[in-house]
Amino acid sequence: MATMQVAEQLAAKVEAKHRRLGLSDNQVLEMYWYILLSRRLDERMWILHRQHEVAFHISGIGHEGTQVGAGFALRKGHDWIHPYYRDMALALALGMTPRDLMLALYGKQGDPASGARQMPAHYGSRALKIVTGSSPVATQIPQASGIGFAIKYKGTDEVVLTCFGEGGTAEGDFHEALNWAGIYKLPVIFLCENNQYAISVPMHKEMPVQNVADRGAAYGMPGVIVDGNDAIEVYRVIREAAERARRGEGATLVEAKTYRPVPHSSDDDDRTYRTREEVEAWKKKDPILKMRQYLDSIGLLDEKRAQEYEARAKEVVDDANQFAKNAPFPPAEAALEQVWGELPKQSTVNSKQ
Ligand SMILES: Cc1ncc(C[n+]2csc(CCOP(=O)(O)OP(=O)(O)O)c2C)c(N)n1
Ligand SMILES: [Mg+2]
Numbered sequence: 001m002a003t004m005q006v007a008e009q010l011a012a013k014v015e016a017k018h019r020r021l022g023l024s025d026n027q028v029l030e031m032y033w034y035i036l037l038s039r040r041l042d043e044r045m046w047i048l049h050r051q052h053e054v055a056f057h058i059s060g061i062g063h064e065g066t067q068v069g070a071g072f073a074l075r076k077g078h079d080w081i082h083p084y085y086r087d088m089a090l091a092l093a094l095g096m097t098p099r100d101l102m103l104a105l106y107g108k109q110g111d112p113a114s115g116a117r118q119m120p121a122h123y124g125s126r127a128l129k130i131v132t133g134s135s136p137v138a139t140q141i142p143q144a145s146g147i148g149f150a151i152k153y154k155g156t157d158e159v160v161l162t163c164f165g166e167g168g169t170a171e172g173d174f175h176e177a178l179n180w181a182g183i184y185k186l187p188v189i190f191l192c193e194n195n196q197y198a199i200s201v202p203m204h205k206e207m208p209v210q211n212v213a214d215r216g217a218a219y220g221m222p223g224v225i226v227d228g229n230d231a232i233e234v235y236r237v238i239r240e241a242a243e244r245a246r247r248g249e250g251a252t253l254v255e256a257k258t259y260r261p262v263p264h265s266s267d268d269d270d271r272t273y274r275t276r277e278e279v280e281a282w283k284k285k286d287p288i289l290k291m292r293q294y295l296d297s298i299g300l301l302d303e304k305r306a307q308e309y310e311a312r313a314k315e316v317v318d319d320a321n322q323f324a325k326n327a328p329f330p331p332a333e334a335a336l337e338q339v340w341g342e343l344p345k346q347s348t349v350n351s352k353q
Pocket of ligand 1 (some may be wrong): 086135137163164166167168169179193195197198199264
């Protein structure tokens with residue numbers, strides 16, 4: 001019986017989906033690591049908010065499969081990323097560190113996204129070509145088309161990925177961005193992380209069509225639907241979109257169907273607009289579970305190894321938490337740096353004036 005199981009596992013491994021897609025065993029385990037790390041970091045951020053350690057948190061819980069799948073399909077520090085506020089796992093997969101993200105959460109000196117000027121979850125790193133966003137929903141989408149235009153103009157082989165929720169597709173910015181990218185065949189991947197809600201508004205009140213992907217046709221680009229809780233599937237779809245963009249065939253709209261099992265933000269109470277049964281049903285399709293089941297089925301992650309991953313994640317999260325907690329706040333005069341070329345005369349913040 002044991003021999004049978006080993007034989008079955010070996011056969012599954014040979015045909016394992018990630019291998020057929022060109023991902024090594026180490027890479028797929030690394031994907032699991034980032035999904036898990038993001039989840040544990042995110043959970044800690046919720047706790048810190050409830051302990052009044054930090055002022056605000058907006059979470060990527062539930063979206064990690066989509067984001068890590070997408071991140072692995074792109075070239076770190078080479079392709080451009082224009083994320084939105086749920087993209088913590090994407091930021092991690094592309095090279096931002098838990099310390100970076102905790103510094104932003106605490107608003108401490110050294111936050112690479114904005115030098116502690118922005119709210120948390122405005123992910124950004126100049127070195128990694130991650131463009132920090134604005135708070136109004138969907139503004140990053142036409143900016144990503146602009147980056148796509150610049151890439152095409154310069155003739156480089158970069159692509160740009162931008163992410164947004166399905167609620168964001170009701171904004172004019174979304175339609176203008178896709179129209180432009182469609183006309184000029186820009187190397188852009190539009191990734192909609194469809195979690196079924198825009199805060200308390202359910203999808204059927206956000207748009208008159210069944211799928212966000214249906215909207216691609218109106219702008220002359222493919223609209224692809226993917227299970228957003230299946231990181232390997234997302235990897236496949238985003239990689240295809242990136243290859244298409246690099247061949248000069250233009251943009252792709254990808255809709256990753258997923259769910260946000262937690263409230264919209266630290267300031268939301270989701271019990272007012274959806275049932276607990278609905279939330280529990282989605283938790284059964286959680287991206288961590290899905291990846292664990294897959295890795296287990298091909299003999300790559302047994303219980304013991306999974307516990308080692310958990311212990312390592314806790315260590316990394318503890319370290320980032322302590323690091324940011326102990327870090328200094330920026331000096332008051334830093335608030336005006338990189339805002340004006342010349343400080344306004346009436347400025348009282350800068351003691352040198
Ligand atoms: C232009 C604009 N309108 C409204 C808001 C308030 N707001 C912040 S997030 C959000 C919901 C967006 O939903 P969706 O695009 O589906 O993304 P999700 O939060 O579900 O990931 C809203 C209405 C905003 N920030 N900007
Ligand atoms: Mg949404």
